[in-house]
Amino acid sequence: MQLHQLFCRFTERTEPGEEEAFGYAFEKIVLFAETIGVGTTWIAGTMDRSGFERAVKLNEDEVMPCVSPLGYEAKKMSLRETMMRKGVKADTRLPFASLFFDGTFDTPLSESKASTLKNALEAVRFAPSAVNKQPWRIVLCGNKVHFFEKHNRKDTSDGRWDVQKIDMGIALCHFELAAKEAGQNVVFEINDPHLPAPADTEYIASFVIHQA
Numbered sequence: 001m002q003l004h005q006l007f008c009r010f011t012e013r014t015e016p017g018e019e020e021a022f023g024y025a026f027e028k029i030v031l032f033a034e035t036i037g038v039g040t041t042w043i044a045g046t047m048d049r050s051g052f053e054r055a056v057k058l059n060e061d062e063v064m065p066c067v068s069p070l071g072y073e074a075k076k077m078s079l080r081e082t083m084m085r086k087g088v089k090a091d092t093r094l095p096f097a098s099l100f101f102d103g104t105f106d107t108p109l110s111e112s113k114a115s116t117l118k119n120a121l122e123a124v125r126f127a128p129s130a131v132n133k134q135p136w137r138i139v140l141c142g143n144k145v146h147f148f149e150k151h152n153r154k155d156t157s158d159g160r161w162d163v164q165k166i167d168m169g170i171a172l173c174h175f176e177l178a179a180k181e182a183g184q185n186v187v188f189e190i191n192d193p194h195l196p197a198p199a200d201t202e203y204i205a206s207f208v209i210h211q212a
């Protein structure tokens, strides 16, 4: 396979939801690579962006938000990587009750109430995100699971795209895969429930859980 085939691109500013779609699709490639023992890492910032864009012969109306190297993991992390991971607390995640809510943003969701969705929510919680900011917030309302983006980064790559929407696509991917793995019948929809939400928190999409 040629290196350039491993890049995903999308056409600039045509459709709402394209960053999420990019994150969702790219994460499926990443997870597949991991299942066959190939190491990956999402990279949006720490690369020679113009060099990569030249290498993939990016058209003027296209953007290439992220790349991933593919290869076998080094046995030992470099000092640089160790320091960078420390800087973003890469080995930790926000607690369940800070990310997931029961009916309204005022009520944290307990793990027992999450019940059969607990593993799917944990799969979201452990997902990778740019600078480990974990922008996903989820409100469970009956049989609907609403995903929101908590905007907590200012730098969104020249304003050309919102890297946290790419994180949201990753979260949607993790939830869907884990829920389906657990035998849940989940259907994607974009249907804003217009819930009162904290500042800088934007509705993204939902999954509806149907009886399996």
Ligand SMILES: Cc1cc2nc3c(=O)[nH]c(=O)nc-3n(C[C@H](O)[C@H](O)[C@H](O)COP(=O)(O)O)c2cc1C
Pocket (backbone or CB within 6 Å): 041, 042, 043, 044, 045, 046, 047, 066, 084, 088, 089, 090, 091, 127, 128, 129, 130, 131, 132, 163, 166, 167, 170
């Ligand atoms: C959209 C996105 C962009 C990222 N960009 C970079 C990057 O430029 N450089 C880097 O070293 N890691 C990058 N990461 C990796 C995150 O820093 C990492 O996922 C996070 O710190 C959590 O660590 P973990 O995935 O190893 O658990 C990125 C991750 C995502 C999802």
